[in-house]
Amino acid sequence: xxxxxxRRLLLMIPTLLGIMIINFVIIHFAPGGPVExxxxxxxxxxxxxxxRITGDTSDLGNQNSKLQSADFKSDINQKYxxxxxxxxxxxxxxxxIYGFDKPPVERFFNMMGRYLTFxxxxxxxxxxxxxxxxxxxLPVSVSLGLWTTILVYLVSIPLGIRKAVKLGTPxxxxxxxxxxxxxxxxxxxxxIFLLVVFAGGSFVKWFPLQGLTSENFSRMxxxxxxxxxxxxxxxxxxxxxxxxxxxxTFLTKNSFLEEIRKQYVVTxxxxxxxxxxxxxxxxxxxxxxxVIAGFPAAxxxxxxxxxxxxxxxxxxxGIGYLGYIATIKRDYPIMFGSLYFFSLLGLLMRLVNDxxxxxxxxxxxxxxxxV
Numbered sequence: 001x002x003x004x005x006x007r008r009l010l011l012m013i014p015t016l017l018g019i020m021i022i023n024f025v026i027i028h029f030a031p032g033g034p035v036e037x038x039x040x041x042x043x044x045x046x047x048x049x050x051x052r053i054t055g056d057t058s059d060l061g062n063q064n065s066k067l068q069s070a071d072f073k074s075d076i077n078q079k080y081x082x083x084x085x086x087x088x089x090x091x092x093x094x095x096x097i098y099g100f101d102k103p104p105v106e107r108f109f110n111m112m113g114r115y116l117t118f119x120x121x122x123x124x125x126x127x128x129x130x131x132x133x134x135x136x137x138l139p140v141s142v143s144l145g146l147w148t149t150i151l152v153y154l155v156s157i158p159l160g161i162r163k164a165v166k167l168g169t170p171x172x173x174x175x176x177x178x179x180x181x182x183x184x185x186x187x188x189x190x191x192i193f194l195l196v197v198f199a200g201g202s203f204v205k206w207f208p209l210q211g212l213t214s215e216n217f218s219r220m221x222x223x224x225x226x227x228x229x230x231x232x233x234x235x236x237x238x239x240x241x242x243x244x245x246x247x248x249t250f251l252t253k254n255s256f257l258e259e260i261r262k263q264y265v266v267t268x269x270x271x272x273x274x275x276x277x278x279x280x281x282x283x284x285x286x287x288x289x290x291v292i293a294g295f296p297a298a299x300x301x302x303x304x305x306x307x308x309x310x311x312x313x314x315x316x317x318g319i320g321y322l323g324y325i326a327t328i329k330r331d332y333p334i335m336f337g338s339l340y341f342f343s344l345l346g347l348l349m350r351l352v353n354d355x356x357x358x359x360x361x362x363x364x365x366x367x368x369x370x371v
Contacts, residue, residue: 001358008351034331034332035100098124118131120337130333140318141307144316145299147237149302151237153298156252159245159252160252160256161279161284163175163176164252164254164256164257164260179245179249182243185242187239187242187243191310194235194238211232211315213225213229240307247298248291251290294353295356296349296356297349297350307320308320319342
């Protein structure tokens with residue numbers, strides 16, 4: 001097992017490097033980067049644009065000192081020439097401020113050199129470092145993902161067992177239809193539907209429209225804070241949960257069907273054991289091995305793929321919302337820092353998932369298989 005773990009850890013290096021290279025190339029060659037956005041802001045108007053860039057730059061984070069310098073303001077006032085565009089020297093200064101004065105290859109290897117030691121930059125539009133922003137937003141996304149995963153397991157396992165027992169009956173047929181339909185509807189569409197119906201869109205206003213807490217949350221007693229938090233979590237979690245039953249339900253069903261057909265079940269029935277004792281005393285324990293072992297992967301999948309659009313839909317400031325804002329603003333340090341962090345976390349969690357299988361079921365031997 002140690003050899004397998006070392007081999008997987010070594011394989012993560014080229015995998016992570018490939019992920020970063022592909023995304024670096026795509027993002028840097030896409031139009032609308034921070035330099036282009038700054039130039040566009042300067043060209044957007046005459047005096048009003050100049051005042052915006054030279055006066056209020058509070059949203060530019062760690063670039064403030066450079067952008068608010070007297071020389072830079074003077075250059076903008078003097079070198080912005082209306083229809084003639086910007087002076088090339090000023091464009092070069094803007095590129096230097098954002099670090100785009102170096103070749104892309106050099107920028108990439110400098111970035112990866114820092115990331116290897118977890119030395120993340122500050123965001124272009126934030127005074128906080130990328131790792132601080134991730135740690136600040138991570139609990140929000142983890143809470144959404146954890147509650148959703150728990151609810152999916154609590155519903156999918158009993159439902160999958162029931163479908164296995166009732167195989168071929170009308171219950172099995174119509175329940176499969178409902179599950180597949182819900183799985184086919186994107187989570188953000190369910191979220192919009194829930195907002196329209198239950199958050200004051202067109203019908204009732206039983207739940208809040210956005211956010212994770214109320215404005216006066218800090219002044220509430222602790223028990224009201226818990227209730228307020230749960231009140232805000234209802235619609236996002238429902239939107240994420242309704243479409244998440246399919247995979248786990250059918251996995252549970254197929255796992256039970258495979259165990260039910262084995263010889264030890266036939267023997268138990270021949271001895272006259274009750275069906276419930278066979279199902280929950282013998283089959284359940286063996287069938288749940290693969291389901292329980294897949295919990296880390298299921299949680300990671302819900303956390304990274306399910307929460308993004310839900311957080312944007314409900315304006316919940318988690319990791320998904322942070323990535324969305326960073327993409328809109330082309331905040332490259334946040335985009336690449338979070339991509340590196342979560343790609344590494346995802347690769348490690350896949351290894352943990354494999355080890356869970358080996359721990360729960362000793363018959364699984366990773367030493368004899370190819371990675």
